[in-house]
Amino acid sequence: MATRVEGMIEDHDHKKKYDWDAWLDGGKWLLVHGVDFEVSPGSFRMQVYQAAGNRGLKARTQRMLDDKNRVVIAIQARPKTVPGPATPRAEVVADQNPTP
Numbered sequence: 001m002a003t004r005v006e007g008m009i010e011d012h013d014h015k016k017k018y019d020w021d022a023w024l025d026g027g028k029w030l031l032v033h034g035v036d037f038e039v040s041p042g043s044f045r046m047q048v049y050q051a052a053g054n055r056g057l058k059a060r061t062q063r064m065l066d067d068k069n070r071v072v073i074a075i076q077a078r079p080k081t082v083p084g085p086a087t088p089r090a091e092v093v094a095d096q097n098p099t100p
Helices: 041-054
Strands: 029-032 057-065 071-079
Touching: 041 057, 041 071
Parallel strands: none
Antiparallel strands: 029 071, 057 071
């Protein structure tokens, strides 16, 4: 039977698998399947979007083949567009001198 305990589970020397802070710095990065990441390219792209969202960023990805016929995922992150103040609409002003 499961037992509830107090406190958080300690993270013992857990090394981050991917260097998201570097890869999501706004630069364009090419990441090679089997070299930079091991999961399927589709799964990796989803991880890119998730990591970017967790940092308040939006990511773009593109799948391609390099000159060695390896799958490469190109990524680039950018800040999410922050909506500015609403543009005021022109007020309709009644004609001051209506024609009869």
